[in-house]
Amino acid sequence: MGRKFIVERGPKATNDRQSNNDRKTRDVRYTIDEAVEIFIRAKEAEGIRASTIKGYYDTVRYFKDWLNEEKQYTDEISATTIREYINYLRTERLPYQGDTQREGTTKGLSVYTINIRLRNLRTIFRFLFTEGIIMANPTSNIPLVKDDAHEEVQGLTDEEIDAILASYEDKLFAQWRDKTLVLLLMDTGLRINEALSLAGDQVDFKELTILVPSQIAKNRKYREVPISREVAKRLRQLLDETQQYFGDDCQLFMNSYGEDFTADAFRRRLNRLKGKLGIEKLHPHMFRHTFARNYILNGGDIFTLQKILDHADIQTTRKYIQMDKEHLRQQHNKFSPVRRLFNRKGRKL
Structure with missing residues (x-):
């Protein structure tokens, strides 16, 4: 056995x-x-x-x-x-x-x-x-919430931009700082946290570029963003003033007490400005959408825009280019093939 x-x-x-x-x-x-x-x-x-x-x-x-x-x-x-x-x-x-x-x-x-x-x-x-901490996953069969089709975030109209910029009093530090921030966002398409984290050494005033380090960028990729000479000049003035009051190691955007200016603080200030100007919606991300739309309207290409905005997927960039009816009419009037036929000298149809 x-x-x-x-x-x-x-x-x-x-x-x-x-x-x-x-x-x-x-x-x-x-x-x-x-x-x-x-x-x-x-x-x-x-x-x-x-x-x-x-x-x-x-x-x-x-x-x-x-x-x-x-x-x-x-x-x-x-x-x-x-x-x-x-x-x-x-x-x-x-x-x-x-x-x-x-x-x-x-x-x-x-x-x-x-x-x-x-x-x-x-x-x-x-x-x-x-990890075996729970016996069953309660969310395994829970789908994301669906919504009816709705408009993507719209940029600001030219009239709204003019009203916003005209509302700031340049003699007051906080308002001049806010105006500079608005111009920076519309000039570069930076995310609000990317803009507010900027230090002086991240701005190349000679080459007219801003360095966004990987630690700050949403996609964790270092990138350089071009800026206009006009905005660079304002950033130089802002940096000189903040360093004069708060020391050389300060951020570009500070509040009046020498503390870092936060995104939430800027949102609250925009919310008050929205009521004052009678604008329906006004928040920091709208400036990024405004930049994207106007970049394309002014002749920029979507592939360069994708790099500037730091989008991993170009479909995301497409969602940013939302044009209202007036912009559509302007572009159609400018590029209509039939209209070009009629405009040719001596052309009759």
Whole structure:
């Protein structure tokens, strides 16, 4: 009679392909905060930027505020929970809630904002499932929210640009700084955070270029952006003034107290200006769209524009080129093949 021998210890293996991670979750429960910290540490190890990490923290904070301590553990979050949260964001949540200067009365966040939060939640829960921290991913069958077709972000009209620039009082430092920032954004298409992070040594006043380092650029690619001589002159004046008051190591854009001028502070100032001028919408990204549209209208090509705007995909660049009816009429009038036939000397049709 042959002898029996043991190959593996413990109970016989089952056929359900149960992983070690799955077995672990039966014995260990993680609170939402504990699980998120594990996720954040993993992302930090991957070299994710601090701004992205903040976005994850903000998403979880909004989600937990809605949960209101009803659910504290990750295994209590189901697909139904996620869907209920999405419905709350679509129909009940007030935009800019808590911001007394921007809070609106119309309920429901934009589809764009909801999908940002949903993408972050899907990334977090997918990680937790892969790591065996949760038994099931509650977001696995949750699609992004769809929206009816709507216009892309429009740039500003020439009349609105004129009104904005004329509203600034050049004798006041803060307003002259804001005007310089507006001109810079419309001259270069820089993102607002790229512009506000500029130091004096990132501007080449001789070659008329701005260096955007990879640490700041959204796509983590170093690039040089050309600027006009007129804007370069204003930046030189601004740098001289800020260095005179606040020292040589200051940023280009500072507030009146010698602190870094922030994107949120600029948004608040634009919001007040919007009401003063009677402009329907006014936020920093509109200057980037204005630059893109006018660059093409003035004869620039889309491939160069893609490089300037730092877009990885040219389809993104196409979305930035939104022209209103007047611009379409002007371009048609200028380039219509039939009109050129009629304009030929002595041509009759």
